[in-house]
Amino acid sequence: MGKIAFVFPGQGAQYVGMGKDFVENFPVAKSIFEEASDEVNIDMKKLCFEGPDDELMKTENTQPAILTTSIAMLKVLENEGLNCHMTAGLSLGEYTSLVKSNVFSFKDAVKLVKKRGKYMQEEVPMGIGTMAAILGLNRDQIQLCIEKARQYGIVEAANYNSPGQIVISGEIKAVEAAVKMAAELGAKKAVILPVSAPFHCSLLKGAGEKLQQDLELLKINDPEVPVITNVEASILSSKLKVIPSLVQQVSKSVLWEDSVSLMLDEGVDNFIEIGPGKALSSFIKRIAKTKEKKVNIYNVEDVNSFKQVLQVKLEV
Structure with a gap:
């Protein structure tokens, strides 16, 4: 039996309506949305389910909205006994991975990514x-x-x-x-x-420096599940690496292809993309094909796709 990886999408995956059927069907998903609303002072259900689109597209709203939606879906999966051997996320999605691995709490993460979005948006004036x-x-x-x-x-x-x-x-x-x-x-x-901004390049270095001040106030734990970092495409070895990795991630390249290659080399052959969209699934398919690896790729973004994953009966 191979290994399972949970992977989480980043900014760009958002759409109005994401997470709605989970909240309507699962109390644990509803409570995650309510917790997020309390922490960041946004009506997260209204933002994600009704938009409007231009409000959801604002970086400081998009980031907590995607994190909230992904964690709500993750909690429903976990309640069904589904777990993973390792985890990774694309850019913003790395924060979801870190919550999954209990490196920091969802409460702290949702506040942090709202600030991250604001810093990233403000660092470079529009039109530059x-x-x-x-x-x-x-x-x-x-x-x-x-x-x-x-x-x-x-x-x-x-x-x-x-x-x-x-x-x-x-x-x-x-x-x-x-x-x-x-x-x-x-x-x-x-x-x-x-x-709205030139993400993941040196123009955003100042945003990373601001983020560092917030990160240093958090309670950070050693990962409970191996997390693959964007910046080095390596397994996060200890809590001491968390802050430098997330600070650099704002202004450095996201090594997603390398991260997936590492997971394949570590024996992962079942990938579950959790959150809005299917972009990561298509990337993984292409990467696995290049490496001539046979993989099963699933995505969970609504109740139907969630039920399909349950039917497969994956076990850790």
């Missing part, structure tokens, strides 16, 4: 930075585009999502130049993303 997704080029080719585009300003690799899908981030002119070069190199797709 952007991000772009590039499909169909390898890391060396992207790096070549980045190095050439640096004459126009700051541009860096933000997310290594899966083979042939990399997101870049930085100042608008430099990102646009890199996109143009990527297209000339034969990228299948090279598009500017509709984001």
Whole structure:
């Protein structure tokens, strides 16, 4: 029998209506939404179930909303006796993994990610930075585009999502130049993303420094379940690594492809994506295919998909 990993989505996965059927069907999910509302002074049910979209899209709202939705679904799974051998999350999703592993409490995490969202949004004024997704080029080719585009300003690799899908981030002119070069190199797709800030690049270093002050006030525990970090794509070895890892994560590349590769090498062959959307499932599928590994990928984002996972009868 192989191992199970729980994986959690990051910003961009949100949509109006997420988590609604869980709250309507499971008291534990309802209580998580109520707890979040109390902690961050937002009506989390109203925000997630009714929007409006532009309110949910604000980074300081999006981050606690996705964390709350993912944890509500996780608690329902745990109540059914389902657990994992390791866990990881994409960017914001790493906080969900850390709550899962009892590194810090949900109460602390939901307040923290609201501040994280605010710091990230405020660090770079609107109209300065952007991000772009590039499909169909390898890391060396992207790096070549980045190095050439640096004459126009700051541009860096933000997310290594899966083979042939990399997101870049930085100042608008430099990102646009890199996109143009990527297209000339034969990228299948090279598009500017509709984001409000240039996440995961050095422009956000100051946001990480502000976040560090908040992190230092938290009670942090050693992980109970192995957590794979975004920054190093390695297993979090102790609580002493938590703060440096999360501070760097704001302004460094997210090594998602490397994180999934590590989990595959550690014997994980069942992945359950918990939270809104299915983006991680498609990344994992591509990564496993490249490594010629056979995996089962499930996602839990509504009651129907949750019931399907229960029928599989996965055991830790």
